[in-house]
Amino acid sequence: MKVRNRVRLVLGLIAILVVGVLLPADHSGDEPVGVRIATAKPVVPLRVMPLGASSTEGIGSPSTAGYRGPLYRMLQRDAINVDYVGSLRSGPSWLQDRDNEGHSGWTLAMLAPKVDAWVRAAQPDVVILHAGTNDLGQGVSGELTARRLDDVIGKVVAAAPHAHVIVAGVWAPLPKARTARDRLAALTPVIVGKYRIQGHSVDFLDTSTLLAPGQLHDGLHPNTAGYVRIAAMFDGEIRQWLDTRAAA
Numbered sequence: 001m002k003v004r005n006r007v008r009l010v011l012g013l014i015a016i017l018v019v020g021v022l023l024p025a026d027h028s029g030d031e032p033v034g035v036r037i038a039t040a041k042p043v044v045p046l047r048v049m050p051l052g053a054s055s056t057e058g059i060g061s062p063s064t065a066g067y068r069g070p071l072y073r074m075l076q077r078d079a080i081n082v083d084y085v086g087s088l089r090s091g092p093s094w095l096q097d098r099d100n101e102g103h104s105g106w107t108l109a110m111l112a113p114k115v116d117a118w119v120r121a122a123q124p125d126v127v128i129l130h131a132g133t134n135d136l137g138q139g140v141s142g143e144l145t146a147r148r149l150d151d152v153i154g155k156v157v158a159a160a161p162h163a164h165v166i167v168a169g170v171w172a173p174l175p176k177a178r179t180a181r182d183r184l185a186a187l188t189p190v191i192v193g194k195y196r197i198q199g200h201s202v203d204f205l206d207t208s209t210l211l212a213p214g215q216l217h218d219g220l221h222p223n224t225a226g227y228v229r230i231a232a233m234f235d236g237e238i239r240q241w242l243d244t245r246a247a248a
Contacts, residue, residue, distance in 0.1 A: 045083035046075075048238075049101055049124035051115070051156075052131045055171075056102030057090055060221030065091030067222075068100060070231035078239060085122035107134045108148035115152055119159035126241070127156055128234055130168040132184060133220070137174065142183025149184070150191045157200045164201040164241045166234065167192055171207040172220045181208070201241070205233060 050056045050068055058066030068084065068091060075082040086101040101118055103111065108131050119127070131152065135145040149167070156165055169188060174181045185208050192204040210233065215226030222230060 045081045046126065046238075046242075047083050047085045047122065047124045048075075048126045048128065049085050049119070049122055051086070051101040051111075051118075051127055051129045053102065053106045053111075053134055054104040055130055055133070055221055056100060056128075057088075057104045058102065058227075059104060060217030061224040061227050063092055064224055064227055065095050065098065065100075066102070067227040067231040067234065068098075069095050070228045071234050072097060074231055074235040075238065078235065080238070080242070085124050087118055087121070105134060106131070107138065107140075108132055108145065108152050109135065112148065112151050112155065115155040116159050119156055119163075124160055124163050126238060127160070127163055127165045128168065129153070129156065129165060130171075133170050133172050133174070136170065136177040136180050136184065139177070140180070142180035142187065145180065145184050146187035146191060149188065150194075153191065153195060153202065157195055157198075157202065161200065164238075165195075165203070166237055167202065167204045168230075168234075169205060169207040171211050171222065171226075171230070173216075174220075203237060203241075205237060207233070 055066055056068075058064065058068060060066065064070055072082060072084070072095060082097070084097040084099040086099045088100050088102060089098045090100065090102065091098040111131055129152065132145050132149055135148060136142070140148075153165060153167065156163070167188060169185050170181055185206060188206075189204050192202045195202040207230070210229065211222060211226045215222055215229060217223040217226070
Protein backbone atom coordinates (compact mmCIF):
# COMPACT_ATOMS: atom_id res chain seq x y z
CA MET A 1 0.00 0.00 0.00
CA LYS A 2 2.82 2.37 0.82
CA VAL A 3 4.39 1.78 -2.59
CA ARG A 4 1.06 2.29 -4.31
CA ASN A 5 0.48 5.59 -2.46
CA ARG A 6 3.93 6.81 -3.39
CA VAL A 7 3.26 6.04 -7.07
CA ARG A 8 -0.02 7.94 -6.91
CA LEU A 9 1.75 10.90 -5.28
CA VAL A 10 4.46 10.97 -7.95
CA LEU A 11 1.92 10.73 -10.76
CA GLY A 12 -0.07 13.56 -9.23
CA LEU A 13 2.96 15.81 -9.04
CA ILE A 14 3.83 15.04 -12.66
CA ALA A 15 0.29 15.94 -13.74
CA ILE A 16 0.49 19.26 -11.92
CA LEU A 17 3.80 20.07 -13.60
CA VAL A 18 2.47 19.19 -17.06
CA VAL A 19 -0.62 21.35 -16.64
CA GLY A 20 1.54 24.22 -15.41
CA VAL A 21 3.69 24.03 -18.52
CA LEU A 22 0.83 23.78 -21.02
CA LEU A 23 -1.45 26.46 -19.60
CA PRO A 24 -0.44 30.15 -19.91
CA ALA A 25 0.07 31.98 -16.67
CA ASP A 26 -2.53 34.55 -15.69
CA HIS A 27 -0.80 37.91 -15.31
CA SER A 28 -3.95 40.00 -15.57
CA GLY A 29 -3.51 41.37 -12.11
CA ASP A 30 0.24 41.81 -12.16
CA GLU A 31 1.80 45.26 -12.00
CA PRO A 32 4.89 45.79 -14.19
CA VAL A 33 7.94 46.50 -12.11
CA GLY A 34 10.87 48.31 -13.69
CA VAL A 35 9.75 47.46 -17.23
CA ARG A 36 9.51 50.08 -20.01
CA ILE A 37 6.89 49.25 -22.62
CA ALA A 38 8.42 50.03 -26.01
CA THR A 39 6.52 52.02 -28.60
CA ALA A 40 4.95 49.81 -31.25
CA LYS A 41 7.23 49.82 -34.29
CA PRO A 42 6.12 49.04 -37.83
CA VAL A 43 6.54 45.38 -38.71
CA VAL A 44 6.80 46.19 -42.40
CA PRO A 45 9.51 48.69 -43.39
CA LEU A 46 8.68 52.35 -42.85
CA ARG A 47 9.02 53.87 -46.31
CA VAL A 48 10.75 57.25 -45.99
CA MET A 49 11.27 59.59 -48.95
CA PRO A 50 13.99 62.24 -48.55
CA LEU A 51 12.79 64.95 -50.97
CA GLY A 52 14.62 68.14 -51.88
CA ALA A 53 17.77 69.49 -53.45
CA SER A 54 21.50 69.46 -52.65
CA SER A 55 21.20 69.11 -48.87
CA THR A 56 18.99 66.07 -49.39
CA GLU A 57 21.65 64.66 -51.70
CA GLY A 58 24.24 65.34 -49.01
CA ILE A 59 26.40 68.17 -50.34
CA GLY A 60 28.71 69.28 -47.53
CA SER A 61 29.09 65.79 -46.06
CA PRO A 62 29.17 63.17 -48.84
CA SER A 63 30.64 60.59 -46.45
CA THR A 64 27.31 60.53 -44.58
CA ALA A 65 24.94 61.34 -47.48
CA GLY A 66 24.06 64.47 -45.54
CA TYR A 67 21.43 63.71 -42.91
CA ARG A 68 20.37 60.45 -44.54
CA GLY A 69 23.19 58.32 -43.15
CA PRO A 70 22.91 59.47 -39.53
CA LEU A 71 19.11 59.31 -39.67
CA TYR A 72 19.23 55.75 -41.01
CA ARG A 73 21.41 54.69 -38.09
CA MET A 74 19.27 56.53 -35.54
CA LEU A 75 16.08 54.88 -36.80
CA GLN A 76 17.76 51.47 -36.71
CA ARG A 77 18.90 52.20 -33.16
CA ASP A 78 15.28 52.98 -32.32
CA ALA A 79 14.27 49.56 -33.74
CA ILE A 80 12.45 51.24 -36.62
CA ASN A 81 12.69 49.22 -39.81
CA VAL A 82 13.30 51.95 -42.39
CA ASP A 83 13.28 51.77 -46.17
CA TYR A 84 14.41 54.90 -48.00
CA VAL A 85 12.52 55.36 -51.27
CA GLY A 86 13.07 57.52 -54.35
CA SER A 87 14.15 57.41 -57.97
CA LEU A 88 17.79 58.33 -57.23
CA ARG A 89 20.60 56.43 -55.54
CA SER A 90 23.51 58.30 -53.98
CA GLY A 91 25.68 58.11 -50.90
CA PRO A 92 28.61 56.21 -49.42
CA SER A 93 28.97 52.46 -49.81
CA TRP A 94 28.46 51.84 -46.08
CA LEU A 95 24.91 53.20 -46.30
CA GLN A 96 22.82 50.14 -47.07
CA ASP A 97 19.88 52.13 -48.46
CA ARG A 98 20.81 55.03 -50.74
CA ASP A 99 17.43 55.73 -52.38
CA ASN A 100 16.32 59.37 -52.30
CA GLU A 101 14.88 62.31 -54.24
CA GLY A 102 17.70 64.79 -53.65
CA HIS A 103 18.05 66.84 -56.85
CA SER A 104 20.99 69.18 -56.45
CA GLY A 105 20.33 72.73 -57.61
CA TRP A 106 16.60 72.27 -58.09
CA THR A 107 14.07 74.87 -57.04
CA LEU A 108 10.56 74.20 -55.79
CA ALA A 109 9.34 75.24 -59.23
CA MET A 110 11.47 72.49 -60.78
CA LEU A 111 10.36 69.86 -58.27
CA ALA A 112 6.64 70.57 -58.63
CA PRO A 113 6.03 68.93 -62.06
CA LYS A 114 7.85 65.75 -60.97
CA VAL A 115 6.62 65.23 -57.43
CA ASP A 116 3.34 63.54 -58.26
CA ALA A 117 4.99 60.75 -60.28
CA TRP A 118 7.79 60.24 -57.75
CA VAL A 119 5.45 59.96 -54.78
CA ARG A 120 2.90 57.74 -56.54
CA ALA A 121 5.67 55.38 -57.64
CA ALA A 122 7.29 55.17 -54.19
CA GLN A 123 4.18 55.32 -51.95
CA PRO A 124 6.10 56.63 -48.92
CA ASP A 125 4.83 56.52 -45.36
CA VAL A 126 6.93 59.57 -44.50
CA VAL A 127 8.14 62.39 -46.75
CA ILE A 128 10.95 64.64 -45.51
CA LEU A 129 10.70 67.80 -47.61
CA HIS A 130 13.48 70.37 -47.53
CA ALA A 131 13.38 72.78 -50.46
CA GLY A 132 13.16 76.49 -51.22
CA THR A 133 16.77 77.47 -50.60
CA ASN A 134 17.54 77.64 -54.32
CA ASP A 135 14.39 79.67 -55.00
CA LEU A 136 15.39 82.27 -52.42
CA GLY A 137 18.99 82.19 -53.65
CA GLN A 138 17.78 83.14 -57.13
CA GLY A 139 16.02 86.21 -55.79
CA VAL A 140 12.50 84.78 -55.59
CA SER A 141 10.40 86.53 -52.96
CA GLY A 142 9.32 84.84 -49.77
CA GLU A 143 5.68 85.05 -50.86
CA LEU A 144 6.27 83.37 -54.22
CA THR A 145 8.51 80.73 -52.66
CA ALA A 146 5.73 80.01 -50.16
CA ARG A 147 3.22 79.57 -52.99
CA ARG A 148 5.62 77.17 -54.70
CA LEU A 149 6.02 75.25 -51.44
CA ASP A 150 2.24 75.09 -51.10
CA ASP A 151 2.04 73.63 -54.60
CA VAL A 152 4.61 70.92 -53.84
CA ILE A 153 3.00 69.95 -50.52
CA GLY A 154 -0.38 69.78 -52.23
CA LYS A 155 0.98 67.37 -54.83
CA VAL A 156 2.60 65.21 -52.15
CA VAL A 157 -0.55 64.81 -50.06
CA ALA A 158 -2.66 64.20 -53.17
CA ALA A 159 -0.34 61.39 -54.27
CA ALA A 160 0.07 59.89 -50.77
CA PRO A 161 -2.85 61.15 -48.66
CA HIS A 162 -2.00 58.97 -45.65
CA ALA A 163 1.71 59.83 -45.54
CA HIS A 164 3.25 61.94 -42.80
CA VAL A 165 4.90 64.97 -44.40
CA ILE A 166 7.74 66.70 -42.55
CA VAL A 167 8.36 70.18 -43.94
CA ALA A 168 11.78 71.44 -42.86
CA GLY A 169 12.48 75.15 -43.01
CA VAL A 170 15.46 76.68 -44.81
CA TRP A 171 18.49 76.20 -42.58
CA ALA A 172 21.02 78.07 -44.75
CA PRO A 173 21.56 81.61 -43.38
CA LEU A 174 21.19 83.30 -46.81
CA PRO A 175 22.32 86.76 -45.62
CA LYS A 176 21.49 88.32 -49.01
CA ALA A 177 17.96 86.94 -48.89
CA ARG A 178 17.30 87.23 -45.17
CA THR A 179 14.03 89.14 -45.52
CA ALA A 180 12.62 86.64 -48.02
CA ARG A 181 13.84 83.74 -45.89
CA ASP A 182 12.14 85.13 -42.80
CA ARG A 183 8.94 85.74 -44.76
CA LEU A 184 8.91 82.14 -45.99
CA ALA A 185 9.44 80.91 -42.42
CA ALA A 186 6.45 82.99 -41.29
CA LEU A 187 4.16 81.77 -44.08
CA THR A 188 5.02 78.08 -43.94
CA PRO A 189 3.09 77.31 -40.70
CA VAL A 190 -0.01 78.84 -42.31
CA ILE A 191 0.38 76.57 -45.34
CA VAL A 192 0.96 73.52 -43.16
CA GLY A 193 -2.03 74.44 -41.00
CA LYS A 194 -4.27 74.45 -44.06
CA TYR A 195 -3.39 70.84 -44.85
CA ARG A 196 -3.77 69.78 -41.23
CA ILE A 197 -7.30 71.21 -41.21
CA GLN A 198 -7.98 69.08 -44.29
CA GLY A 199 -6.99 66.02 -42.27
CA HIS A 200 -3.47 65.47 -43.57
CA SER A 201 -0.53 64.67 -41.31
CA VAL A 202 1.84 67.54 -42.05
CA ASP A 203 4.31 69.15 -39.63
CA PHE A 204 6.61 72.14 -40.01
CA LEU A 205 10.02 72.13 -38.36
CA ASP A 206 11.46 75.64 -38.14
CA THR A 207 15.19 75.22 -38.67
CA SER A 208 16.07 78.89 -39.09
CA THR A 209 18.12 78.89 -35.88
CA LEU A 210 18.96 75.19 -35.70
CA LEU A 211 22.57 75.31 -36.88
CA ALA A 212 25.50 77.15 -35.32
CA PRO A 213 28.05 78.82 -37.64
CA GLY A 214 30.49 75.98 -36.97
CA GLN A 215 27.96 73.46 -38.30
CA LEU A 216 28.01 74.82 -41.85
CA HIS A 217 30.32 73.49 -44.56
CA ASP A 218 30.30 76.45 -46.95
CA GLY A 219 27.83 78.90 -45.47
CA LEU A 220 25.04 77.19 -47.39
CA HIS A 221 25.20 73.43 -46.73
CA PRO A 222 25.67 71.81 -43.32
CA ASN A 223 28.83 69.92 -42.45
CA THR A 224 28.80 66.48 -40.84
CA ALA A 225 28.04 67.87 -37.37
CA GLY A 226 25.22 69.96 -38.81
CA TYR A 227 23.69 67.04 -40.63
CA VAL A 228 23.85 64.90 -37.49
CA ARG A 229 21.89 67.57 -35.67
CA ILE A 230 19.34 67.70 -38.48
CA ALA A 231 19.07 63.90 -38.47
CA ALA A 232 18.37 63.92 -34.73
CA MET A 233 15.56 66.42 -35.32
CA PHE A 234 14.00 64.22 -38.02
CA ASP A 235 14.45 61.11 -35.87
CA GLY A 236 12.57 62.72 -33.00
CA GLU A 237 9.79 63.87 -35.32
CA ILE A 238 9.35 60.41 -36.86
CA ARG A 239 9.34 58.70 -33.45
CA GLN A 240 6.77 61.17 -32.14
CA TRP A 241 4.55 60.53 -35.16
CA LEU A 242 4.84 56.76 -34.70
CA ASP A 243 3.97 57.13 -31.01
CA THR A 244 0.89 59.19 -31.88
CA ARG A 245 -0.18 56.71 -34.54
CA ALA A 246 0.27 53.75 -32.19
CA ALA A 247 -1.83 55.45 -29.50
CA ALA A 248 -4.68 56.29 -31.87
